[in-house]
Amino acid sequence: MVLQLSAATGADVDQIADIHLAAFDSNVLLHAQFPTEDSLKGLHDVLSADALSTIRDAKATGKAILVVRDTEIDKIISFARWDLPTLNLMAHNRDITWPEGCRLEYLEGYTTKAEAAKERVIGNTPCYRLTFVGTYPGFQRRGAGTMLTKWGLAKAEKENIPVYLESTITALPLYQKLGFIPIDGLSMELPDMGVDGEPVIYQELCMLRKWDAEVAPGMDRWDSSLNISSLLLDYEAGIQPQTVVQAIYERIDAYMAIQPSVWIYLQPLGEVMSAANAINSRWPNPDNRPSLWGVPFSVKDSINVAGIPTTMGCPALSFIPTESAPVYQRCIDAGALFIGKTNMEQLATGMTGCRSPYGTLHSIFSKQHIVGGSSSGGAVSVSEGLVSFALGSDTAGSIRVPALFNGIVGLKPTKGTVSARGVSPACLHQDCVSFLTLNTEDAETVWRVCEGYDKDDFFAKPLHLRGPGSLTKYPSDRKFSFRFGIPPTSALETCSRIYRKRFDDVIQTLQSAGGRLVDIDWTPFAGANELLYGGTFVTERLTILPDGWFNKNKDRLHPVTREVFEGALTRKSTAVDVFRDLHKQAEYKRAVENVLTFSDNDEGPELTVMILPTTPFHPTIEEVSKDPIGINSKLGEFAHSANVLDLVGIAIPCGNYVDRSSSTEGIITTLPFGVTVLAGCGLDAELLKLMKSVEETLSDLGQDQYE
Numbered sequence: 001m002v003l004q005l006s007a008a009t010g011a012d013v014d015q016i017a018d019i020h021l022a023a024f025d026s027n028v029l030l031h032a033q034f035p036t037e038d039s040l041k042g043l044h045d046v047l048s049a050d051a052l053s054t055i056r057d058a059k060a061t062g063k064a065i066l067v068v069r070d071t072e073i074d075k076i077i078s079f080a081r082w083d084l085p086t087l088n089l090m091a092h093n094r095d096i097t098w099p100e101g102c103r104l105e106y107l108e109g110y111t112t113k114a115e116a117a118k119e120r121v122i123g124n125t126p127c128y129r130l131t132f133v134g135t136y137p138g139f140q141r142r143g144a145g146t147m148l149t150k151w152g153l154a155k156a157e158k159e160n161i162p163v164y165l166e167s168t169i170t171a172l173p174l175y176q177k178l179g180f181i182p183i184d185g186l187s188m189e190l191p192d193m194g195v196d197g198e199p200v201i202y203q204e205l206c207m208l209r210k211w212d213a214e215v216a217p218g219m220d221r222w223d224s225s226l227n228i229s230s231l232l233l234d235y236e237a238g239i240q241p242q243t244v245v246q247a248i249y250e251r252i253d254a255y256m257a258i259q260p261s262v263w264i265y266l267q268p269l270g271e272v273m274s275a276a277n278a279i280n281s282r283w284p285n286p287d288n289r290p291s292l293w294g295v296p297f298s299v300k301d302s303i304n305v306a307g308i309p310t311t312m313g314c315p316a317l318s319f320i321p322t323e324s325a326p327v328y329q330r331c332i333d334a335g336a337l338f339i340g341k342t343n344m345e346q347l348a349t350g351m352t353g354c355r356s357p358y359g360t361l362h363s364i365f366s367k368q369h370i371v372g373g374s375s376s377g378g379a380v381s382v383s384e385g386l387v388s389f390a391l392g393s394d395t396a397g398s399i400r401v402p403a404l405f406n407g408i409v410g411l412k413p414t415k416g417t418v419s420a421r422g423v424s425p426a427c428l429h430q431d432c433v434s435f436l437t438l439n440t441e442d443a444e445t446v447w448r449v450c451e452g453y454d455k456d457d458f459f460a461k462p463l464h465l466r467g468p469g470s471l472t473k474y475p476s477d478r479k480f481s482f483r484f485g486i487p488p489t490s491a492l493e494t495c496s497r498i499y500r501k502r503f504d505d506v507i508q509t510l511q512s513a514g515g516r517l518v519d520i521d522w523t524p525f526a527g528a529n530e531l532l533y534g535g536t537f538v539t540e541r542l543t544i545l546p547d548g549w550f551n552k553n554k555d556r557l558h559p560v561t562r563e564v565f566e567g568a569l570t571r572k573s574t575a576v577d578v579f580r581d582l583h584k585q586a587e588y589k590r591a592v593e594n595v596l597t598f599s600d601n602d603e604g605p606e607l608t609v610m611i612l613p614t615t616p617f618h619p620t621i622e623e624v625s626k627d628p629i630g631i632n633s634k635l636g637e638f639a640h641s642a643n644v645l646d647l648v649g650i651a652i653p654c655g656n657y658v659d660r661s662s663s664t665e666g667i668i669t670t671l672p673f674g675v676t677v678l679a680g681c682g683l684d685a686e687l688l689k690l691m692k693s694v695e696e697t698l699s700d701l702g703q704d705q706y707e
Contacts, residue, residue: 002072005147008055008065008079015076016065017047023134027168029202032190033106034099042099050096054081062087066151068135068144078135078144082152085126085161106190113186114166117206120277121183122164128152130165149178153209163209169269172205172246180207181220182242184277185270203270222247226388228295228442236286241276241294245269245337248296252339252386261359262377262386264301265308266340272296279335291445293335298381300374300392301341302348303328303433304422312424313346313356313374316556317545325422326457327391327433327450334449339387342377346561347544348393348426350374350632351401351615351639352624355558360621363405366669368620368662372402374426375436379406382436389446390436395426396532397614397639399434400651400676404614407672410651411435411443413684415643416461418447419454427540428459430532430643440652440695444688451684461682480605482690484510484677485520485595487612487638494637496617498657502673503613505701506654510611513694520595520610524588528641531588533633535581536573537644541565560628567629585644592645596680607686610678612638614651618671620662638676647678648687655701673701 008016021044024030034040054063062085068078098107118129130152135144156163167175172182187203194200222243224234231244249269255262276294283289299305302312304321305328311318324332332338345355353376354360361371364383372379378390379402392399394412403410411434418433425431433450437443454460486492486507492500511517531537542550542565550569554562598607615635624631642649653674662669675698679687 002070003077003142003144003147004069004071005151006067006069007058008051008067010052010055012067012076012079013048013051013055016051016067016079017044019076019079019134019136020047020132022136025137028190028193028200029106029110029188032103032193032202033110034102036101039099039101042101046096046099066148068147070139077139077142078133078148080133080145080148080151081131083129083131085128085159087129106188109188113188114204117166117184117186117274118164120274120281121206121208122162126161128156128161128163130163146174146178149175153178156209157211160211162211165207166204167207168204172207175207176220178209180209181240182206182246182273183208185268185273187268187270201268203268205270205273219243225438226296226385227438228292228388228445231295231388232293235289235294241279241337242273244294245272245276245296248339248386251384255384255386259361259380261343261356261361262380262384263298263340264311264313264343264358264377267338272337272339275337279337283335290334290449292331292449294337295335295389296337296339296387297331298339298342298378298387298390299328300344300378300390302344302393302424302426303341303391304424305338305341308341310341310424312348313344313358314557314561315357316553317347317549321422323422326419326454328422330450330452331391331446339381342375342381342390344376344378344392345374345398346558347541348374348395348398348424349541349561349564350628351397351635352619352628352632353402354621354624354628355560357558362621363618363671365405365407365656365671366659366662368622368669369618369659369671370405370621370624372405374398375402375434378436379403379408379410382406382438383408388438389442391450392434392436393420393423393426394432394434395430395643396636397642398426399436400614400639400642400649401635403436403651404653404672404674404676405618407653407656407674409437409440409443409653411437411440411447411688412642412649412651413447413451414461414648414682415646416457416459417452417682417684418450419452419457420459421454421457425544427537428543429540430537431459432643440650440688440691443650444685444692447684447688479693480598480607480686480690481514481516481601481603482607482609483516483518484609484611485518486610487525488522491522491526491637492613494616494634495613498659499613499615499617499673502654502657502701503675506675506698507611509654509697509701510694513697515694518608520608521591524591524645525610525641527584528588528644529637531581531585531644532640533636535584536571536578537581538568539571539573539578542568563629589645592647593680596647596678596683598680598683598686607679607683607690609687609690612676612678614639614674614676618659642676642678645678646681648681648684649676649678650687650691651676652691652695652698654698 064082182205184206304325306324353371353373363369375392383406399410659669
């Protein structure tokens, strides 16, 4: 086959229209714009007439149409349309009479989005713009499209003028091989265009090829850690956010084969590319970039993002918010990139991750073991390196438990110090917006962006009510000592053998790191733990449902979720019962306030904390299916008290262990272990500083061969 490139002539216009329709027959946008056979036939006539007009008035319009001919069969097999740097906008915007039956909202909508994207990328800078390239399906991958693209590249390089184009996702690798870089993007929702009538997201990436700023070697690809500090160093070295975004979406696409239900909503790649370009424009000076610049994050699907459904893992209660939650907006304002909304335990009613109509996830360490919940998808997204951090919530352990089971850090701040406005509640009095990260330093970075008083959050704590201790009294580099308590032996008997052994290892390690083990009364912790589900506080969960909704719609809930709500209803708790439990809570809180302190002693400042196994064991999905409520209750043995007592807590990884009970011949199951550290109300900064000092030591705890 001998290919010949030439300028199109008037005699070629019908073949050009044929190629256009044949090459883009699989393009969903084309069929959304021209949904009927008659409209497609009419489009053929429009394309022929437009091509003929362009060919005749090429110099006046500043456009060019090129064709590639297979000389052996004397047939045009490919063509391209170029806007030249001399493009005449008046001629470019000439009116076209579209055929009857076409959908102008999609034609005009795409044009508006495409021109806005071009303006964002290149503005009014003269450029060569490849507006269309297509090849007959039977002649693709033979170099014709590349030949047509290189025609414009050669001219642009000679004139030192950039080349711009919009690419479909599938064509992205081809253009990258030719030196194009994705800069921005666009997307459109096309209702009813899916196989079963579901909406389809159409998206394109906006790409640029420049000659005066070649990409440094190694900077055109990225495949590294999403640890925030590491990622920011990559940016300092010259990696662009768009390069990271592309790599993240490749990871997400690959991980779909392992766990397809991580995401309830995934932001279109084109939109994230547009956001990545926007932060470059907003903060062009690297020295002025905010702390989350270019950092990707996910959001639990109980947290509002304007224009995107909030499902709470319950389609029957899904709604589309018009305003984003402040905690989400703080991340965006700090330069973070929103990737999507993650799967969760329905209505945040459990800690197993096994109660979602969108699919049951598993720990990233084992397909047999539970992921933990209710912030299940967020934990997977962080642990698998799909995002740097996840926004979630923690009522009874919903951040700390999935953090444990996926080997990452889960920070539950002091209640009311991060705005919960715009977050669908589980139990308003106990809910706490929380964070999942790869390490403690990242947790502190995200926390410092998000924490702050929100007067419109009725459960927010004013600054003067946040707690007795503060690092502001001491130099930032000054170390402080710590002492810690642990549950009594009777409480630890609920732990599996390996968990008890690993917990003992942690205690010894902390003592070696300078911590003093002291006796702390377990009574208020045990009492508070019982209040959350054994007392009346569970009844508050009923308030999240509209009046009368449960009786009419309970069959639309996950069976275990329904059972939880039915159990709360059968309690028939009275107002007197509630007040008695509130009195107990106040008593328990005061007892802990007097113990978990940050205060001076003879040797300087000292922090007192409580160290707990995050859970007593790590069950399998099968085990949970046999006793979903019973196992969920057991998992909360050490987790339920934290918010009832108004404490700050952090779940931190402490190495791995071999689980022989689930290992099979030739396949060894390695699972993560970790502990939760609790500190007094408002001592978030102090706790984070302590954990950063011991984190590396704890994470290095070795594997042990225990059943």
